[in-house]
Amino acid sequence: MRSQARTMLFFTMLISAALTLGWVVSDSHAEDQPAEESSSFDLREFIPAGPSGADPSKDELFPLQPYELIPKLEGQVAYGSVENAPLLEQPIAYSHKLHAGELQINCEYCHSGARRSIHAGVPETNTCMNCHKNISTKDRPELEKLVEYYESGKPIPWQKVHDLPDFVYFSHKRHVRGGVSCQECHGEVQETMTVAQRVNTLEMGWCLDCHRDHPKVDENYGASAELRRAELKDCLTCHK
Numbered sequence: 001m002r003s004q005a006r007t008m009l010f011f012t013m014l015i016s017a018a019l020t021l022g023w024v025v026s027d028s029h030a031e032d033q034p035a036e037e038s039s040s041f042d043l044r045e046f047i048p049a050g051p052s053g054a055d056p057s058k059d060e061l062f063p064l065q066p067y068e069l070i071p072k073l074e075g076q077v078a079y080g081s082v083e084n085a086p087l088l089e090q091p092i093a094y095s096h097k098l099h100a101g102e103l104q105i106n107c108e109y110c111h112s113g114a115r116r117s118i119h120a121g122v123p124e125t126n127t128c129m130n131c132h133k134n135i136s137t138k139d140r141p142e143l144e145k146l147v148e149y150y151e152s153g154k155p156i157p158w159q160k161v162h163d164l165p166d167f168v169y170f171s172h173k174r175h176v177r178g179g180v181s182c183q184e185c186h187g188e189v190q191e192t193m194t195v196a197q198r199v200n201t202l203e204m205g206w207c208l209d210c211h212r213d214h215p216k217v218d219e220n221y222g223a224s225a226e227l228r229r230a231e232l233k234d235c236l237t238c239h240k
């Protein structure tokens with residue numbers, strides 16, 4: 001069933017891409033398709049694993065716990081043609097400028113999945129309370145809300161700011177370990193944002209543009225950089 005559904009999805013993708021992108025794509029991909037079905041040729045076998053290690057699917061930490069965020073709001077656009085998507089209303093007026101900027105808390109202290117898994121993850125209330133247990137809530141309604149959530153045991157219902165469609169495979173781990181910085185994809189969060197805002201479209205062209213000429217590919221793969229670049233534009237790298 002699953003593989004049927006996948007094959008269906010793949011063909012649907014292929015057809016719509018052929019329609020939108022013209023014959024170039026369908027033609028070049030027509031050669032990849034039988035290879036996937038019948039012969040054992042797999043470009044990946046010719047690509048060394050990055051210096052930073054193994055395939056995320058072989059990571060014992062993977063998959064981590066389910067993603068904690070609640071489903072997106074009606075009408076919210078969490079990816080799409082608009083850059084600088086509107087600022088979402090969040091349950092607590094949390095500030096990246098204060099925590100990641102002024103207080104210089106490392107991004108990965110709160111988004112601890114970034115190096116290990118597909119999802120960077122949003123911190124549990126416990127992580128906030130490591131510090132906030134000791135910070136007075138007096139005359140600070142936002143901190144009172146934080147403590148209320150903590151005491152209720154219910155997770156804070158943060159709204160998703162980024163959300164790729166499910167048919168796209170994206171993993172933080174490979175990017176972060178490959179040396180791509182958070183800011184290249186998320187903007188200068190620590191200087192410009194209170195709650196997070198999506199600054200890039202997350203559309204296919206955005207991914208492909210960076211894959212085409214990011215310098216880390218040459219740095220990480222040396223003589224095999226061209227092969228790696230070919231893999232990074234292969235449909236199956238992002239649509240499995």
Ligand code: HEC
Pocket residue numbers: 092093094095098099103105110123125127128129130131132135140141142143146
């Ligand atoms: C490493 C310590 C630390 C962590 C972790 C931390 N905070 Fe803070 N937070 C602070 C400090 C320090 C302040 C500034 C307090 C002050 O102004 O005296 C602050 C201030 C705040 C304020 C502003 C209060 C106000 O109205 O002035 C909010 C809201 C807040 N934090 C929410 C959070 C949330 C939500 C989390 C978890 C996602 C979190 N904090 C995690 C240290 C931390």
Ligand code: HEC
Pocket residue numbers: 107108111114118119120121122162163164165170172175176180181182183184185186202
């Ligand atoms: C190559 C681009 C890229 C880099 C580098 C990157 N991100 Fe992301 N990030 C994304 C995309 C794309 C999504 C949406 C993923 C989805 O919906 O499946 C996302 C989603 C997120 C989310 C939402 C929750 C989740 O995990 O899906 C957080 C939090 C986040 N990123 C934080 C970070 C932090 C912190 C770093 C640096 C340590 C970082 N990101 C590096 C592209 C990137």
Ligand code: HEC
Pocket residue numbers: 090094096099100105106107108109110111122123158159160161162163182183186189190194195196197
């Ligand atoms: C003290 C904890 C903390 C630190 C440090 C922190 N963040 Fe966040 N981050 C949060 C919380 C809480 C949210 C959810 C609220 C929001 O969307 O702003 C969040 C949300 C995000 C999102 C959007 C997630 C989504 O729903 O798509 C991105 C992207 C992000 N952070 C990037 C960063 C980057 C980059 C850094 C370092 C420069 C950083 N964060 C540092 C707590 C933190």
Ligand code: HEC
Pocket residue numbers: 050055056164168169170171174175177178179180184185202203206207208210211214216217220232237238
């Ligand atoms: C700012 C640059 C940049 C952006 C934007 C970007 N990537 Fe990447 N991506 C890279 C680099 C560099 C690598 C190679 C890292 C390595 O292997 O050392 C990579 C590797 C990958 C891989 C290979 C992972 C593996 O396990 O082999 C996938 C899949 C991927 N990216 C998907 C995406 C998707 C999907 C998007 C858009 C939503 C995207 N990337 C956006 C820079 C980027």
Ligand code: HEC
Pocket residue numbers: 012013014016017025029079164165168202203204205207208211232233234235236237238239
């Ligand atoms: C680097 C990652 C990456 C690669 C490589 C890639 N895609 Fe995509 N693709 C995406 C992302 C991200 C989206 C979702 C955002 C969007 O719709 O633009 C997407 C969306 C699509 C869609 C749906 C478009 C829509 O409007 O809903 C089709 C069809 C598609 N891709 C086909 C392909 C084909 C065919 C190839 C190979 C020639 C390919 N993709 C290669 C990342 C990638």
